[in-house]
Amino acid sequence: MEATLADTIREITRKHLKQNDGLLLGQAISAVGWVNQTVPDDCMENIIELPMADVAGAGIAVGTAIAGRRPIFILRFGDFLWLASSPIVNYAAKSKQIFGVGVPVFIRALSDENYGLGIVHSACLHSVMMHVPGIRVCAPMTPGEYEEVWRVFMNNDDPMFVSEHRQSFQQEDEMRDTVEADADITIYAISLARYHAVKAVEILKKYDVKCNLVHIMWLKPFELSYRLLEPLRVSKKGLVVDSDYAIAGASQSIAYELTEATGHPVTAMGRKDESMGIGQHLIHGTPTAEKIVDKVLEVMKNAKDR
Amino acid sequence: MTGLATLGTLKRINDCLNPVESLAMFRRMCLTRYFELEVAKHYKEKAIHGPVYLSIGQESISAAIATVISGWYILAQHRAHSVYLAFGGDIVKLIDELLGLRSGCSGGLGGSPSIQDKDIKMIGHHGLIGENVPLAVGVVLGTGKPTVCFFGDAAAEEDYVFSSMGFAQTHQLPILFVCEDNNLSILTQKSARRNWELADVARGLGMPAVDITDDPWLIAHYTREFIQDLPAFINVRTCRHYWHVGVGVDNPPEWDRFRLVKDNLVEMGYLTQFYAVEKEVKKHVEELWKQRSQIR
Numbered sequence: 001m002e003a004t005l006a007d008t009i010r011e012i013t014r015k016h017l018k019q020n021d022g023l024l025l026g027q028a029i030s031a032v033g034w035v036n037q038t039v040p041d042d043c044m045e046n047i048i049e050l051p052m053a054d055v056a057g058a059g060i061a062v063g064t065a066i067a068g069r070r071p072i073f074i075l076r077f078g079d080f081l082w083l084a085s086s087p088i089v090n091y092a093a094k095s096k097q098i099f100g101v102g103v104p105v106f107i108r109a110l111s112d113e114n115y116g117l118g119i120v121h122s123a124c125l126h127s128v129m130m131h132v133p134g135i136r137v138c139a140p141m142t143p144g145e146y147e148e149v150w151r152v153f154m155n156n157d158d159p160m161f162v163s164e165h166r167q168s169f170q171q172e173d174e175m176r177d178t179v180e181a182d183a184d185i186t187i188y189a190i191s192l193a194r195y196h197a198v199k200a201v202e203i204l205k206k207y208d209v210k211c212n213l214v215h216i217m218w219l220k221p222f223e224l225s226y227r228l229l230e231p232l233r234v235s236k237k238g239l240v241v242d243s244d245y246a247i248a249g250a251s252q253s254i255a256y257e258l259t260e261a262t263g264h265p266v267t268a269m270g271r272k273d274e275s276m277g278i279g280q281h282l283i284h285g286t287p288t289a290e291k292i293v294d295k296v297l298e299v300m301k302n303a304k305d306r
Numbered sequence: 307m308t309g310l311a312t313l314g315t316l317k318r319i320n321d322c323l324n325p326v327e328s329l330a331m332f333r334r335m336c337l338t339r340y341f342e343l344e345v346a347k348h349y350k351e352k353a354i355h356g357p358v359y360l361s362i363g364q365e366s367i368s369a370a371i372a373t374v375i376s377g378w379y380i381l382a383q384h385r386a387h388s389v390y391l392a393f394g395g396d397i398v399k400l401i402d403e404l405l406g407l408r409s410g411c412s413g414g415l416g417g418s419p420s421i422q423d424k425d426i427k428m429i430g431h432h433g434l435i436g437e438n439v440p441l442a443v444g445v446v447l448g449t450g451k452p453t454v455c456f457f458g459d460a461a462a463e464e465d466y467v468f469s470s471m472g473f474a475q476t477h478q479l480p481i482l483f484v485c486e487d488n489n490l491s492i493l494t495q496k497s498a499r500r501n502w503e504l505a506d507v508a509r510g511l512g513m514p515a516v517d518i519t520d521d522p523w524l525i526a527h528y529t530r531e532f533i534q535d536l537p538a539f540i541n542v543r544t545c546r547h548y549w550h551v552g553v554g555v556d557n558p559p560e561w562d563r564f565r566l567v568k569d570n571l572v573e574m575g576y577l578t579q580f581y582a583v584e585k586e587v588k589k590h591v592e593e594l595w596k597q598r599s600q601i602r
Contacts, residue, residue: 023448048447051476053469060473063444071448084441091432091441098415099422099430251585 006037006169008143009108012150013072014040015230017047025050025061026074035074035110036169054083062087065105066095070154078109078163079120081128092159093134095169102157106150111191111243112166113285118278124191124271126163127242127249130220137220139163139191139243144174145217165192165243176211177227183235185296186212187260188228190219190250191243192286193270198266199289204296211236211296216240219250224261237303238266243286246270265303269295309373310489310543311561314518322527322576327373329579331522332567334369336587338362338388339564340552341397342594345387345404346553353599354404355455356417361388363547366563368392368484370522371454374529375482379453380428381442383435384419385486389456395423397591401598440470442481452536454479459541461493462504475511482532483508483539488546493556508539520544520563523570555577 003011016022017040025048029039039047050057061073075081092103111124129137136158140146153160175194178201189197194215201211212231232238238258242251251268258266269292272284287295323331342362348354361368365388372392382389390400396411400587403421412430422430429445431438435458444457461467462485465535485504489496508515514535517526520542532538545559559573571580 027318051469051473053466053473055437056443056466056469059437059440059466060444060447060470063441063446064448065444066441067445067448069448086434087437087440090434091437094432095430098420098432099412101422101430 002172003143004145005141005143005171008146009038010040012146014033014043016072017043020070022046023048023064023069023071024074025057025064025071026076027052027057028076029074036166038169039074041109047299054080055086058084059091062103062105065092065103065159065264066101069181070104070106072106072108075107075109077121078111078125079123081109081125088135088159089132093132096158097134098158103159104153104157104306105159106153107159107161108164109161110164110166113192114283119276122276122283122285124163124165124243126161126191126219127244127253129161130253135159135161135220137161137163139141139165140217141165141168141191141194142171142174143285149217162193167192167195175215177231178211178217180210180212181234183210183212183231185209185237185299186231186235186294187215187296188214188216188238188240188254190216190241193241193243193292194295196289197241197287197292199293200296203261203289203293207293207297209296209300218252222254222257224257228258229261232262232264232266236264237299239265239292239299240266240268241292242268242270244270245273247273267295267299311519311566313543314516315521315524316527319521319523319527320484322530323373325576327450328523328571328574329583331369331373331526332571332580333583333587334372334392335522335564335567337391337397338365338369339593340588340591341391341400344468346548348404348595349553354503355406357551358418358553359385359387360402360548360553361385361506361561362560363545363564364486364488364520365392365484366520366522366567367484367525367535367542367544368456369446370416370525371482371529373486373522374526375452375454375533378427379424379442379444379445379449379451381431381438381453382428382432382456383431383438383458383461385458386421386431386456387418389420390423390428390560390563392568393426393428395421395428397398398598399423401595405598427513436464439464439483443470443474443479446474446479446481447477450480452482452533454482454484456484456486458484459487459489459496459504460499463500465598468507471508471513471537471539472511476514478537479568482529482536485539485541486544487541488544490546490550494552503541505541513537513539515539515541517541518543522563522567529576
């Protein structure tokens, strides 16, 4: 059996705590499933249970990064970022430019949805961190991607914001781009939307629509690489799909950059600009495969009408 | 003299430092006093751009503590020239920082509120009051090394300050918290903001704590006592002479500890020595400011 993403995170963490004298900090991380089995249970000497004081906890985590411990700081629910962000945004991200001192803190922000988690436990908030100078932002969804993110973190002194999704933790396989010479559209997918996009591409075949599918893991710095641009140059139409809000978010930002770079229209979709709630009608999660299909068909129709 | 200028005073407290230590402490006070008089002068001449946060009136606090401890990690906040200078920060780099030069202690990017010096283990401050407290707790957690953290009475009201002090107490971390209590949040007095004292809160958390005036011998006494039993907290009542930011003055300060310390030194029989120290420091600081201003 292949290692799952959860296994990979746990082993990376174990090695860091045992071999690098690293630290892991967070609230309620050493109980109740050990954060979906991503936290090793045999390294307690380097695991710090923080009090339920969100700003102070984040500040303490950042302080340990100043001390050179390369801490992993867990936000069990991404929404808690609103409380915890001040020391991350105002100190960790700015220190290198102002003080010439890197503050490498590895922030794991977990998203979730579709379980009726409601108002403040359902968000996926990587976009807001992309707005901050001095911090790397990524959304790994496979074991190999997570290992790449960790290597980059350990080889740099920048803070790293890692947008995770609980629905990815059992993922074993890597996810490869699919590119066809005569594709009608290129779909760029981020976070959980990547899984939904894979399904959407299969459904769209029934509609005789051929899709390129390009997976985006690095959000900042965002590199307009050949891998990203060439499929769009062929298909001449694009769609970016994300698990975060679309408005002023990663999907709209990346769609803009792709359009600027190629001259081809790229549209964006993500979560609705609505508050989430407990009720099924208020989940407002990542665009489903069906919604991605509808959007692609709409883009195709609009292009044809033009 | 009564009131806050004498809060917590002990008899024969001046004996807690020997003559060499007392004069070294006074030298630190002079350094800040004459450095900042030059800051005020250059600010008025528009040689300094950006906000300046002056410690004049509050010099005795870091001067006393730096006389007792050295080699600790230091985290202060925006009003920190006195801390930087008292602990031996590079004075030329501080001048350069205020002048906006790349050779400044923060590359000319931080200015008065964001100063640092790696050689004295002083970590830079970003400008958010009180956030240096959780950062300091993280530093001591991460290094296991003793740390001193300075903040003001307004910062003491930040929610993350309490919880960070509580974390330090829970984990018995070697950190000394020091509140430079000038009674003002910009111009709003403490009585308008709260009806509690942080020393009581600290004692409630279970750590040694004291609420005293800014007599440097008294501060040195409690620093010596408390560093044997960290974490601990010292609240020091003091008088800021200048505005919160800038070089303006509203009313005369209730007391001037710098002058009171000189009176004490005379009583202790150090008139000749303190006069020589003051004269030498003043001349040195003025010459440095003159030199650095010319290369700007």
